[in-house]
Amino acid sequence: xxxxxxxxxxxxxxxxxxxxxxxxxxxxxxxxxxxxxxxxxxxxxxxxxxxxxxxxxxxxxxxxxxxxxxxxxxxxxxxxxxxxxxxxxxxxxxxxxxxxxxxxxxxxxxxxxxxxxxxxxxxxxxxxxxxxxxxxxxxxxxxxxxxxxxxxxxxxxxxxxxxxxxxxxxxxxxxxxxxxxxxxxxxxxxxxxxxxxxxxxxxxxxxxxxxxxxxxxxxxxxxxxxxxxxxxxxxxxxxxxxxxxxxxxxxxxxxxxxxxxxxxxxxxxxxxxxxxxxxxxxxxxxxxxxxxxxxxxxxxxxxxxxxxxxxxxxxxxxxxxxxxxxxxxxxxxxxxxxxxxxxxxxxxxxxxxxxxxxxxxxxxxxxxxxxxxxxx
Numbered sequence: 418x419x420x421x422x423x424x425x426x427x428x429x430x431x432x433x434x435x436x437x438x439x440x441x442x443x444x445x446x447x448x449x450x451x452x453x454x455x456x457x458x459x460x461x462x463x464x465x466x467x468x469x470x471x472x473x474x475x476x477x478x479x480x481x482x483x484x485x486x487x488x489x490x491x492x493x494x495x496x497x498x499x500x501x502x503x504x505x506x507x508x509x510x511x512x513x514x515x516x517x518x519x520x521x522x523x524x525x526x527x528x529x530x531x532x533x534x535x536x537x538x539x540x541x542x543x544x545x546x547x548x549x550x551x552x553x554x555x556x557x558x559x560x561x562x563x564x565x566x567x568x569x570x571x572x573x574x575x576x577x578x579x580x581x582x583x584x585x586x587x588x589x590x591x592x593x594x595x596x597x598x599x600x601x602x603x604x605x606x607x608x609x610x611x612x613x614x615x616x617x618x619x620x621x622x623x624x625x626x627x628x629x630x631x632x633x634x635x636x637x638x639x640x641x642x643x644x645x646x647x648x649x650x651x652x653x654x655x656x657x658x659x660x661x662x663x664x665x666x667x668x669x670x671x672x673x674x675x676x677x678x679x680x681x682x683x684x685x686x687x688x689x690x691x692x693x694x695x696x697x698x699x700x701x702x703x704x705x706x707x708x709x710x711x712x713x714x715x716x717x718x719x720x721x722x723x724x725x726x727x728x729x730x731x732x733x734x735x736x737x738x739x740x741x742x743x744x745x746x747x748x749x750x751x752x753x754x755x756x757x758x759x760x761x762x763x764x765x766x767x768x769x770x771x772x773x774x775x776x777x778x779x780x781x782x783x784x785x786x787x788x789x790x791x792x793x
Contacts, residue, residue: 444488444740446471446727447514449505449529450521452494455648458675458717460521463543464492465713466723467518474731481740488731495520499528499593506532514538515740516730518723523547523594533557538742539749541729543722546670546693547597551766559749559763561725561756563693563772565594567792568669569601571774572642572691574790576667577609582640586615586633588626588653589644595621598669599644614638621645626653630660640665647671651679658684665689672777672784673718682782689787694758695773696786697721702757725756729763 448467450460471488479486491514495502502525509517510532517533517540520526526545533540534555542550542560546568551558576582585606589599596618603613614636617629630653633641641657643650643666650671657666658681665687672690680688697703697716706721713720732752737745753762762770771793777784 442484442486444486444516444734445491445512445514446488446730447491447493447509447512447517447519448723449493449495449502449509449517449519449525451497451525452492454496456497456522456646459673459719460494460497462714462717463518463521463719463723465710466543466720467492467727469710469713469720470724470727470731474728479731479735481734482738486734486740495525495529497522497525499524502526502529503532505529509533510536510538515734515742516540518543518726518730520545521719522592523550523597524592526550527553527593530555530558536742537746539730539733539746541726543726544670544693544719545594547593548601549593549597551768556746556767559726559729559767561722561729561758561761561769563774563792564768565598565601565669567772567774568691568693569598569605570792571776571790572602572667572669573605573609573611575689575691575776576640576642577606577611580640580665582611584612584614584637584639586617586636586638586641587613587644588617588619588629588633588641590621590623590646590649591618592621592645594670595644595646597644599642602642602644619645619649621649623649624652626656627660630657630662634660634662638664640667642666643668643671645671647673647676647679651676651685654680654688655684667691674783677779677782677784685779685782688779690777690784692775692777693772694722695775695789699786699789700758701755706757721757725758725761728754728756729761 452460493505506529521544523545534557546565548564589595667689669691677685733748734745737748775789776787
């Protein structure tokens with residue numbers, strides 16, 4: 418009887434040891450973005466990019482310290498809300514995730530970044546472009562897309578050099594993303610000697626822009642730059658047409674089918690959106706990615722970037738031969754690999770060493786790429 422009990426104890430210990438060994442080989446990647454709300458489809462697209470990367474990593478049978486690693490995803494909805502994002506970041510810290518891909522919007526990413534810094538967890542945003550993210554002095558903050566200083570410079574050059582406009586109005590939604598980008602554009606325009614004839618503010622919940630547009634119209638603006646997302650940019654463009662304003666609208670991150678739907682095909686025509694990055698079919702591995710991504714759905718916008726963001730974490734773990742955040746964090750600034758979107762290598766701040774900005778224009782009811790500008 419004692420022998421049987423001893424065997425059972427040993428068997429139990431062996432099972433426990435095996436379970437512990439398996440647990441030690443499991444690496445959790447956190448993802449957070451808006452999975453509900455007005456831009457949920459963009460958040461889900463990015464989430465699918467992380468899923469794709471994790472599936473590829475698991476298929477590659479990666480080993481750390483000689484042992485196989487199994488990657489899993491922990492996904493949370495931040496609803497593009499700053500307070501929710503901070504709560505999610507704390508949840509990830511409490512769960513001791515090994516790394517984070519996210520958040521998507523600058524308004525969510527920046528406040529959450531302090532929690533990751535405090536916890537020592539590397540985070541890589543696929544889409545947050547406000548320059549402040551990597552200028553807070555947090556060693557844990559990275560992004561795989563160019564920031565708004567690049568986008569703002571290209572927008573200003575387009576408005577002044579390409580189009581020759583001298584009277585421009587600027588509107589933003591007062592979010593970290595919208596206002597931050599609008600501020601960059603205003604500064605770049607002023608540096609070019611261009612007159613910003615009006616600066617107006619709305620919110621990311623606004624639906625009626627007629628009073629703002631009436632003021633802009635009275636000041637003889639030749640074009641409007643809007644800092645914000647398509648949920649407001651679409652109705653803004655539609656109401657411009659309703660007021661007989663035939664001047665162009667230029668924005669960023671509004672290069673979506675939803676914008677055209679909200680504005681109406683006729684009103685949307687000629688709208689320009691400046692996007693960090695480049696068209697999927699001109700990305701180094703874009704066509705292959707699009708083909709393989711079909712099992713997750715169609716690429717909406719940020720899936721290739723979230724895929725590369727996930728691999729930035731994984732490649733740093735491989736380089737450091739560790740999945741422990743404190744041990745592989747220094748390797749984040751030493752990695753260099755050819756991702757779907759281009760070369761992924763970070764500078765001392767956590768930004769890409771080189772980035773692209775592409776201008777898209779609505780033609781015949783669809784956004785088509787016009788020009789891609791490479792910046793360093």
